[in-house]
Amino acid sequence: MVDVRYDIAFKLYPYTRVPAQDAAAVRHPVVIVGGGPIGMALALDLGQKGTPVLVLDDHEGVGQGSRAICFAKRTLEIADRLGAGQPMVDKGVVWNVGKVFHGDDKVFEFNLQPEPGHKRPAFINLQQPYFEKFLVEAIRAAQEQGAPIEIRGRNAVTGLTQHADHVALDVDTPDGRYQVEADWLVACDGARSPVRDMMGLSFEGRVFEDNFLIADVKMTAEFPTERWFWFEPPFKDSGQSALLHKQPDDIWRIDFQLGWDIDRQAELDPVKIRARVDAMLGEGAEYALEWTSIYTFQCRRMKKFRHGNVLFAGDSAHQVSPFGARGANSGIQDIDNLGWKLDLVVKGLAPDGLLDSYSAERVHGADENILNSTRATDFLTPKTEISAIFRNAVLDLARDHAFARPLVNSGRLSVPCVYDDMPLNGTDGLAGPEMTRPGAPCVDAPLRQGHLLDRLPGQFTVLALNTEAPEISDVGGVSIGTVSLMTDQDDPTGALAQRYLGACGAAVYLIRPDQHVAARWAQCDAEAIRSAVDLALTRGAGG
Amino acid sequence: MTLKLTPNIADPDDFYDALLAAHEGLDKAQSDALNARLILVLANHIGDRETLFEALQTARARARD
Numbered sequence: 001m002v003d004v005r006y007d008i009a010f011k012l013y014p015y016t017r018v019p020a021q022d023a024a025a026v027r028h029p030v031v032i033v034g035g036g037p038i039g040m041a042l043a044l045d046l047g048q049k050g051t052p053v054l055v056l057d058d059h060e061g062v063g064q065g066s067r068a069i070c071f072a073k074r075t076l077e078i079a080d081r082l083g084a085g086q087p088m089v090d091k092g093v094v095w096n097v098g099k100v101f102h103g104d105d106k107v108f109e110f111n112l113q114p115e116p117g118h119k120r121p122a123f124i125n126l127q128q129p130y131f132e133k134f135l136v137e138a139i140r141a142a143q144e145q146g147a148p149i150e151i152r153g154r155n156a157v158t159g160l161t162q163h164a165d166h167v168a169l170d171v172d173t174p175d176g177r178y179q180v181e182a183d184w185l186v187a188c189d190g191a192r193s194p195v196r197d198m199m200g201l202s203f204e205g206r207v208f209e210d211n212f213l214i215a216d217v218k219m220t221a222e223f224p225t226e227r228w229f230w231f232e233p234p235f236k237d238s239g240q241s242a243l244l245h246k247q248p249d250d251i252w253r254i255d256f257q258l259g260w261d262i263d264r265q266a267e268l269d270p271v272k273i274r275a276r277v278d279a280m281l282g283e284g285a286e287y288a289l290e291w292t293s294i295y296t297f298q299c300r301r302m303k304k305f306r307h308g309n310v311l312f313a314g315d316s317a318h319q320v321s322p323f324g325a326r327g328a329n330s331g332i333q334d335i336d337n338l339g340w341k342l343d344l345v346v347k348g349l350a351p352d353g354l355l356d357s358y359s360a361e362r363v364h365g366a367d368e369n370i371l372n373s374t375r376a377t378d379f380l381t382p383k384t385e386i387s388a389i390f391r392n393a394v395l396d397l398a399r400d401h402a403f404a405r406p407l408v409n410s411g412r413l414s415v416p417c418v419y420d421d422m423p424l425n426g427t428d429g430l431a432g433p434e435m436t437r438p439g440a441p442c443v444d445a446p447l448r449q450g451h452l453l454d455r456l457p458g459q460f461t462v463l464a465l466n467t468e469a470p471e472i473s474d475v476g477g478v479s480i481g482t483v484s485l486m487t488d489q490d491d492p493t494g495a496l497a498q499r500y501l502g503a504c505g506a507a508v509y510l511i512r513p514d515q516h517v518a519a520r521w522a523q524c525d526a527e528a529i530r531s532a533v534d535l536a537l538t539r540g541a542g543g
Numbered sequence: 544m545t546l547k548l549t550p551n552i553a554d555p556d557d558f559y560d561a562l563l564a565a566h567e568g569l570d571k572a573q574s575d576a577l578n579a580r581l582i583l584v585l586a587n588h589i590g591d592r593e594t595l596f597e598a599l600q601t602a603r604a605r606a607r608d
Contacts, residue, residue: 386575393579403587 002058002156002172009129011061012136015154021178027166028054029346031182033157033195035059037068037128038314038331039188040135044082045339047142047149049458051346054180055149056171058156062136065291066127066216069247070325074416074441075332076120077453081515084138085120088131092124093246098227100408102395104234108405109226112413117495118444119451123413125247128328160185160198167309184342185310188331191298193316199307205300205319206374210381211258212322213239213294215273216251219287223252229410231380231395235279241380241410242280251290254280257380264294297321299374301366305334305359313338318366320373323380323411330369333416334362340458340513349477350537357424357538365417372412379409416441419516426510426519426532433502442515445495447485452496455483458513460533465496467506470526475533512536546597 013035020026030046032039035057046053071088079085099109112122139149158177159170167185171178187195196202225246233242233256243255256276258267266272273292278285301318305311314331338358344350382388397404419425419439428438435443445452455461461481462469469482487497501507510518510532519532534540552558565581566574589595 389575389579390583393576393583396576397580397583401584404583407583 002154002174004059006059006063006065008059008061009064010133012133013057013151013153014060015152015174017173017175018152020180021173021175025168025179025181027181027183028052029182030054030184030186030342031056031167031169031180032186032188033169034187034189034193034314034316035132035136035151035153036188036190036314037132037135037328038335039186040132040139041078041082041084041332042186042188042313042335042339043149043151044084044135044139044142044147045335045458046343047139047147048082049339049343050148051343052148053150054182055151056155056157056169056180057151057153060153062129062132064129065293066129066214066247066251066253068128068131068325068328069125069245069253070329070413071124071126071131072325072329072414072416073118073120073122074414075329076124077444077515078332078336079135080120080453081336081456081458082135082138083141084134087134087137088126089120089124091130091134091248092126093225093248094121094124095225095227095246096122097224098229098410100395100398100410101228101230101233102392102399103230103232105399107231107395107398107408110405115495117446117493119446119453120444123325125245125253127247127249127251130248131328157189157194157198160195162199162308162310165309183309184346186338186342187310187312187316188314188335189316191315191319193312195310196302196312196316199310201302201307203300203302203318205298205370210260211262211264211267211294211296213256213258213267213273213276213292215254215256215277215292216247216290217254217277217281217287218249218251218290219281219285220250221252221281221285221287231391231410233280235276237276238280244280252287258294262294267294268292295322299370299377301363301370305362306355311338311342311355311358313362317362318370320366320369321377321411323376324369324373325411325414326369326373329414330365333365334358336514337362337365344478344537350539354538357422361419361422361424364419364422368417369414376409376411424512424518424536424538426535427521427528428519429521429524430504430507431502431522432504432507432520433499436500436509436517436520438517438519440517442511442517443499445491445499446493447496448490448492453515456511456515457481460513460518460536461511462529463500463509463511465500465507465509467508467523469508470524470529472526472529475530476537476539478533478537480529480533510536544597545591545594546601548601 030053032055096112100107156172158172161168167182169180228244230242239257241257245253305317313334320326341354382391394407425438464484509520518536
């Protein structure tokens with residue numbers, strides 16, 4: 001039987017018996033273990049590209065509890081590419097202003113409002129169950145259009161044998177066990193990844209001995225839609241730091257840092273939680289406890305994210321502290337990176353060595369996230385007397401002096417990573433802006449109609465600005481799209497020129513299917529594009 | 544080396560006097576806090592990464608046990 005480990009918020013893929021349960025093991029090109037946000041986003045990406053994918057999840061829907069609530073612009077852009085972004089933005093709460101307090105006093109406030117000319121806001125707050133539900137709804141819509149995606153609920157992977165050319169899985173269901181085979185297995189099964197354990201793989205890293213209490217409360221309060229963060233909060237028993245942040249449906253995320261030496265059971269007593277929340281919100285505040293949880297966290301990653309025909313993505317591969325919203329957001333960047341590579345390998349259009357670049361690029365991303373979140377944690381929870389002295393000195397100075405405010409670290413909010421110096425990067429033949437150098441994710445810009453990123457779907461695209469694009473529609477079976485834009489007609493705000501040309505008059509960019517820049521030139525011919533595509537696919541010359 | 548390690552303060556006694564005066568009447572915790580604020584203020588004034596890291600190394604070199 002399959003253990004039910006948590007309650008379901010939305011029952012989206014109820015168990016149904018399938019004929020494969022009574023037959024010999026069926027081979028699938030791609031099997032994804034874990035139907036969380038990362039697994040579902042990958043399934044959607046692969047299915048839309050026409051690669052058949054089977055998702056095995058040990059539950060029948062989305063677990064309860066808001067969990068990840070902060071979704072970054074890059075995540076929304078990826079969701080847009082997958083056709084799931086709009087409902088997220090419609091439902092989500094947009095916020096820009098953050099306030100930082102130390103005790104009773106406001107230290108300073110910041111406004112995240114990004115430079116104008118982006119379709120999506122810097123962040124939305126949205127409960128994770130909604131994020132997952134919108135992905136599954138997009139999968140259902142894609143299935144109706146013929147996308148070869150199958151989700152099997154209450155199918156728990158209990159055994160795994162790795163062979164040279166496939167992975168054999170034992171799958172437990174309410175009707176007993178059966179076998180599934182996969183050419184490629186992707187483990188999106190979370191921080192405690194059973195797949196990782198079954199393969200005897202582990203990882204090393206820092207464990208933080210600190211406990212955080214989440215209380216999501218439902219109330220119709222007058223608080224503005226802002227992120228409020230307290231160092232050494234003034235309210236009774238609130239711990240060393242606290243956070244107040246709004247979600248949709250009149251839900252507020254309250255987060256208390258409790259310290260390491262606590263009695264978990266006692267702290268989870270609703271009476272005790274209410275006492276803390278009362279002290280924070282003030283006497284007489286009316287609210288209902290929606291969801292509570294105590295968590296500790298770790299900053300660590302696997303040494304590599306590819307082990308032969310098994311790939312790891314999201315929390316199964318790496319974990320960070322929650323400060324900075326780098327958990328779910330980095331997992332979505334993982335599958336953005338993995339989706340097109342796996343698709344082309346399955347279709348025989350790229351060698352499987354391309355998947356090593358998934359590991360290299362996303363290990364680089366994970367290291368950046370771990371570095372940032374470790375630094376934030378060191379600021380939030382000073383480990384020595386002197387680090388506490390410096391932390392408080394920064395907060396003291398930040399009240400009066402602008403120079404100290406950039407030193408205040410309550411979490412450096414997630415921004416996408418640039419794949420600098422990675423093997424897939426081609427020529428940088430343009431004295432263009434830093435922000436769009438090879439390896440960087442394309443920066444959005446408003447066009448005469450719509451936005452740039454909407455014109456860069458999940459395939460290689462040649463973006464020609466103020467010049468004729470070389471004529472090329474295919475490199476060794478991989479199709480190449482073309483977008484030609486003239487800044488005197490298509491660039492109403494000047495953002496396109498500023499972000500892609502700088503001081504240059506014209507440019508040709510080769511954009512990868514995940515909207516990262518592969519190479520760029522002032523001028524180039526079809527041969528240059530062909531070489532850059534081959535390089536980005538790790539195909540030898542002439543591919 | 545961009546860090547200046549040759550005499551650069553015009554009136555050293557006057558500066559030293561002011562440094563001690565700034566701590567006058569403070570207890571240990573208050574003095575520690577003042578020192579921390581002073582380091583941050585000076586570090587920002589210097590700004591240059593190389594100079595700051597050389598200064599950290601120079602100070603750290605004396606911390607032998």
